[in-house]
Each structure stands twice: as C-alpha cells, then as structure tokens.
Amino acid sequence: MASPPRHPISTAAAPPSPGTGPAPSLLSAARTVVRIAVREPWLSWQFIKNDPWAGLYPGVVFALAIAVKYHQPPGRLAVTALVSTLYFWLYLYTFCLTNQLAGLREDRLNKPFRPLVKQSVTTRGALVRTTVAFAAFPLLGWALGVWQWALLWQAMTLLHNLGGSRHWIVKNAVIGFGVLPMLGAAWQLTAPLTADAWRWMLVLAVVVFLLIPAQDLRDLHGDAAAHRATFPLAFGEPLTRRCLAAGFALLPLVDHFLLIRATTPATWCAEAAIAALCWTIARRVLNHRTPAYDHRTYRYFEYWYAAILTTAFLTL
Numbered sequence: 001m002a003s004p005p006r007h008p009i010s011t012a013a014a015p016p017s018p019g020t021g022p023a024p025s026l027l028s029a030a031r032t033v034v035r036i037a038v039r040e041p042w043l044s045w046q047f048i049k050n051d052p053w054a055g056l057y058p059g060v061v062f063a064l065a066i067a068v069k070y071h072q073p074p075g076r077l078a079v080t081a082l083v084s085t086l087y088f089w090l091y092l093y094t095f096c097l098t099n100q101l102a103g104l105r106e107d108r109l110n111k112p113f114r115p116l117v118k119q120s121v122t123t124r125g126a127l128v129r130t131t132v133a134f135a136a137f138p139l140l141g142w143a144l145g146v147w148q149w150a151l152l153w154q155a156m157t158l159l160h161n162l163g164g165s166r167h168w169i170v171k172n173a174v175i176g177f178g179v180l181p182m183l184g185a186a187w188q189l190t191a192p193l194t195a196d197a198w199r200w201m202l203v204l205a206v207v208v209f210l211l212i213p214a215q216d217l218r219d220l221h222g223d224a225a226a227h228r229a230t231f232p233l234a235f236g237e238p239l240t241r242r243c244l245a246a247g248f249a250l251l252p253l254v255d256h257f258l259l260i261r262a263t264t265p266a267t268w269c270a271e272a273a274i275a276a277l278c279w280t281i282a283r284r285v286l287n288h289r290t291p292a293y294d295h296r297t298y299r300y301f302e303y304w305y306a307a308i309l310t311t312a313f314l315t316l
Contacts (some may be wrong), residue, residue: 020213044089044129046115047096055092055182059311060084063186065312070190083144084189090137091153091182097130098161103196103226108220110291141185149185158190168213168231176209183309196316203258204308211247213240214285214301218294241285248282260311270311276309 013259067077098108100116101123107114113282115121128221134154141150156174156196164170180201187197213231216223220237223230232240262268277300284297 002135004301027204031257043045043115043121044093047118048089048092050111050114051092051096053068053299054096056085057092058306059088059182059186062183062312063088063189063265065309066187067315069316072190072315080189084186087140087144087146087189088182088183090133090140091150091185093131094130094137094154095157095158095161097126097133099165101126101130103165104217104225106222106228108207109225111218112152135225144185144189146188149181150187153181153185156181165194166226167227168234172209172231173214175212176207177205179205179208200259200312203254204300204305206303207254211244211251211301214244214281214294214298217241217267217285218291218298223258237242241288244285245282247279247302248285251278259308260315264314267311269312270307273308274304274311277307280292 029074060081063080064077067080072080073100081210098116104116107117111117113120116123116126138147138150138154141147156178160174164174183192183195183204185202187193187201216230216232217237217240219230220232228274252271255259255274256262256271260267260271260274281297281300281304284300287293
C-alpha cells in the first residue's frame with residue numbers, strides 16, 4: 001500500500017509573532033536612556049565633588065533663605081529648592097569641566113582623584129559634556145529669569161580657566177567676584193535685587209577676594225610645576241600665612257557689622273559659632289604642616305561661606 005506523499009518542509013522564515021519586531025530595539029534604546037540618566041549625574045558629581053561647599057550648597061541655601069524671606073508657600077518653596085539645585089549644579093559643573101580640562105597637568109600632581117586623571121572619562125567626552133553644559137546653563141538661566149548672571153558667570157569661567165588663573169590677580173578676582181553671579185541669581189530666583197542684596201553680595205565678594213589665597217596653600221607643588229603665579233608663590237608662603245591669619249582673625253567684625261548685625265539670641269549664637277570657626281582657620285593657616293592639612297583648612301573657609309549665608313534665614 002503506497003504511503004501518502006509527504007509535503008516538503010518549507011525553508012521560508014516564519015512570520016514574526018504579534019508584538020515582536022521593533023520591541024528589541026525599543027528595549028535597547030530604553031536601556032541606553034536609563035544608563036545615561038544614571039551615569040551622567042554620577043559622572044558630573046565626580047567632576048564637582050571637591051567643590052560643592054563653594055559652588056553648590058551656598059547658592060541653594062541663599063536661594064532658600066530669600067524664598068523664606070518673601071514667604072513663599074511650601075509648594076513654591078519646594079520648586080525653588082529643585083530649580084536652584086539644578087541651576088547651581090550646572091553653575092559649578094561648567095566651571096569644573098573647563099577647569100579640569102585646562103589643568104590636567106596640575107591635577108596629576110595635586111588632585112589625582114579627578115575623573116580625567118583617573119580616565120573615568122576621555123578628554124573628548126569631557127569636551128562634549130562641556131559643550132552641552134555651556135548651552136544648557138544659559139538656557140536654564142533664561143527660563144528662570146537670571147540669564148544675565150548665567151552669561152556673566154560663563155564669561156568669568158572662561159577668563160579664569162583659559163589662562164587667567166595663571167596670575168593671582170585674575171584668579172582671585174574671578175573667584176571673589178564670582179560671588180556676584182551666584183548670589184545675584186539666587187536672590188533673583190525669587191525677587192528683584194534690593195539694597196540688602198547688594199550689601200551681602202559686595203561684602204562677600206571682597207572678603208573672598210582677599211582670603212581666597214588660603215586655597216593655594218595646599219597646591220604649592222603643582223602650581224610651581226605649572227609656573228602659575230599664585231599669591232603664595234608671588235609673595236612667599238610665610239607672608240601669605242601671616243596675612244591670612246590676620247584676615248580671618250578680623251573676619252568676625254565684618255560678619256557682625258556688615259552682614260549678620262546680631263540683635264537676637266539666635267543671631268548672637270550664630271555669630272559666636274561663626275567667629276569660633278574664623279579663629280580656628282586663623283590658627284590653622286599659621287601652621288605649615290602638609291597639603292592635606294592645608295586642604296582641610298581651606299575646607300573650613302568653605303564652611304564659613306556656607307554658614308554665613310545660612311544666617312540669612314535669621315537676618316534678612
């Protein structure tokens with residue numbers, strides 16, 4: 001009995017099942033977006049993590065103090081906290097990107113933990129991020145109504161990082177008067193500038209300009225190797241330490257008469273605590289120990305800056 005004919009097995013590909021096709025590519029794209037969303041904030045933190053007490057926290061604190069002064073409701077206060085954090089993150093990130101690209105040689109000596117030295121990111125990758133950040137920062141400033149301050153800070157950043165920091169006058173002036181675009185933007189996130197705003201901005205700018213050489217004591221070896229004329233290298237380390245000690249010892253008088261102007265128990269306590277911090281810094285700058293010790297001393301100066309701005313919650 002003959003067998004029934006067998007049908008030949010088709011070699012054609014089976015049609016895709018419903019729901020397949022573009023899904024793998026969509027999944028891959030989603031994974032890429034998630035990876036970027038996780039990696040970029042982490043990587044930007046690696047660039048700025050040595051400086052948030054100078055360029056991030058103080059701006060956010062002052063913005064919130066002004067928001068409280070003008071009695072923002074809780075919802076609006078939360079928005080101010082969010083947008084000021086994003087704004088001052090970019091404020092610091094744009095500076096650190098260009099600073100670390102321009103100062104790679106010194107960082108190999110002074111700051112080997114930075115991402116370009118560790119090769120956590122390539123120079124090309126840092127340049128791409130610089131381009132994006134420099135475009136995003138003024139756009140955010142425009143959206144928040146502080147674009148003039150954003151553009152001023154970008155100009156000061158380029159002046160400092162593209163050669164200006166090689167001489168102490170330009171370096172100290174940019175860092176000192178960089179207080180203006182920080183505090184001006186923080187205030188204007190909530191309200192127009194007032195006489196009180198300018199008093200705080202100008203006093204702090206002058207103080208930082210005069211005392212910022214404390215930053216250079218920790219980096220003498222790298223700065224000398226890079227032929228940078230910082231204040232300690234131009235005038236000598238002993239004279240610099242004596243001048244800084246005198247400046248920090250007298251700083252509580254500036255805090256009292258020009259900024260805090262204590263009249264209540266809370267403001268007097270704040271002044272006392274900040275004065276103790278100033279006198280601690282004055283004692284420490286006289287000691288010539290190690291770069292790590294001088295780095296901690298400079299960190300105390302950054303704490304003073306954040307602390308004095310925190311008192312705006314009590315005094316404005």
